[in-house]
Amino acid sequence: MADAGSLVIKGGQVVDATGERTADVVVVDGRITAVGTGLSADRTLDATGCIVAPGLVDIHSHLREPGKEEAETVETGARGAALGGYTAILAMPNTTPAIDSAAVVQQVLELGRPAPCDVFSSGAITVGRGGEQLAPMAEMAALGVRIFTDDGAGVQDNGLMRRAMEYASGLGVTLAQHCEDDALCGGGHMHEGEWSARLGIPGQPAEAEELMVMRDIALARLTGCRIHFQHLSTAGSVAMVRAAIASGLPVTAEATPHHFTLTHAECQGYDPVFKVNPPLRTAADVDAVKGALADGTIGIIATDHAPHAPETKELPFDQAPPGMLGLETALALALTELDLPVQQVLAALSWNPAAAIGVGDLHGLPVEAGNPANLCVIDPEATWTVRGSAMASRSTNTPFEGRELRGKVRHTVLHGEPVVVAGEPQR
Template identity: 90%
Template sequence: MPVPESPSIVIKGGRVIDATGERTADVVVVDGRITAVGADLSADRTLDASGCIVAPGLVDIHTHLREPGKEEAETVETGARGAALGGYTAILAMPNTTPAMDSAAVVQQVLDLGRTAPCDVYASGAITVGRAGEQLAPMAEMAALGVRLFTDDGAGVQSNAMMRRAMEYATGLGVTLAQHCEDDALCGGGHMHEGEWSARLGIPGQPAEAEELMVMRDIALARLTGCRVHFQHMSTTRSVAMIREAIAAGLPVTAEATTHHFTLTHAECASYDPLYKVNPPLRTADDVAAVKAGLADGTIGIIATDHAPHAAETKELPFDQAPPGMLGLETALALALTELDLPVQQVLAALSWNPARVIGVGDTHGLPVAEGNPANLCVIDPEAAWTVDGAAMASRSTNTPYQGRELKGRVRHTLLAGEPVVVGGEAQR
């Protein structure tokens, strides 16, 4: 007996924007795939997209889900729900969990937790055992589970020789290494950017050079080994300039910027509020301008959230004791649309199809809105005005630095494999 088709859905009256361009069209979805894109289409169920943009689902290359180990701050389920509300259909979980995702067993645990989540949850793997920088993790075993990006995020691999070995190993596996660029010898004991505000406030700082030295080293090692290297949360003027030169030279490097590194500066720390403590730290206005310029010219091809939830009692500690990190999944799209003077298509590229390619999920996410492709989609109202409220977010944590900030642009619907997981701005599961 044939299995009946699921009810068809039409996303009606929207403006489709994807990597191929822009057009006004309805989109019909049946059994997880797009079956028609055109004018005056109908289906069993209608999702209103009038005044909205219909786009490939967003992809976050840098999400901290905390599970296993710190479920009081976030779980895979709550993080994924926040992602869906933010328009994401895929997120990449970072490996600095407890225990670290440095083995096939822990990677498999996270993948299993994500199977029923309202967005696709992918796993990164640690470069070194325990993210301690001393012994290579079994990358081949994790790659066999589909891991395509490895990072010790939260810590940079300090040893030049270890990083070279990791790159040579990764090249043979065909995977990408991502680096949290931070020289411990230069920034140890620092809690914000080293500059005029750290001097005024009496808070030990981290110099921009702590990031830039590792960027310089890893560009050189990418040249030596041919390894694909992705630079995480770039934050300084000279880092952006070095990556620009590396790309121009044809090296296999990519880079991301977080929303907070193009919307906030170290002056925010004048309040001594740990909500503004993040790693790498908030930098100068000139650095923010350089990051924006890198996004504009494509040097930085990806906008990442670095979604980093923390339990309230830890973020209420004194500045020098509180952990670094901010929420990001539900505000990233609106911050990008509000703060960046870029064409919408370029913003969507940085949030969707560019990161999808880097983490190896471009066969299912970030694809053009076209007949036959998987229906991983988001519908965005670019004119919707709203006020950020950490307590109203899906996360178990509330540590957003944008509390009370007015933003423009909000997700109306999100579809994962054709299933509406967010409808009218409300999570469906």
């Protein structure tokens, strides 16, 4: 007899870090209680023809709240995440005020409690993300913050970054860097190259990213601090990170879907929807990022979900803010554009980022009895067309408008309860 309140995800192909097998999955009281064939329960989620996987985890989401709720709120961002198969997301600190204190961390965590996915908070490395004074990382770490970043800006001062890394090493936390040398890229609005010259738009050279990657690898060697490189976008950056990992340094890296699918040629129509930071690069850079995902140099796919109110993205290219939506399209873009086994794609979207942000005890775990039931059910063959207006976000700035993608989330289960059923939000 089925347990009261039990749920079965039936008829799917389970894919997790341990491998693949055809199995039903029974969930009771927020945990997986059985994985096998011919199982039943009080409620059924149909997974016929689908993949049943650990829920996805995004290490890089801009939820805008507090301060820019016209673009996004924690609730709307989390709803989009659940629709995209995510059961956990990490909020970036470039809010207003910045997440640079225990008080703001607590505010974000409270806003996330009723959300349809788990919302974790990063913390700023410096006060106000101003790059001048270290933020009270110990106070934020005491609330569970494990990733610190000034994302949206790189820490420019070499000495300050060294002190931050020494401080972080003592706390056992990770620093994540937005690699961008302001002296080289200040005033640039796209990649510096053939298309910036044709369009007359000031550019940001690849070296602006690569110099900071080089510096932080050296500082990681000096301090022993774990460093995570956000949204790598150039072949040179990839090569340096590959060498750093091979030498045994505590280095990890992420790539975004737009950096493995789009090039700077997209900017030729002066449409600010293609403006992002770091900018879209060359086809050779895209190939390098894809290669790094294939060989594991880049072990994480992060969305860099960056909503902006429509009126700001309608400004001229040089005045519009950089950023693109990502939570509802990341999985499908990875399945459509990357020639990788589905298990490797899911590793980059689920258990690798879960480990990187210190939530691997709740998310990304194998689909086995006793583990928390944070799961997503994916139809790998479903095709759909991207429409910004149909997304859960308060913003619509997707660069993939009108593109047909393969792979769609059918169900998402958070702590044992369905929050997306048949592609529709349940709360």
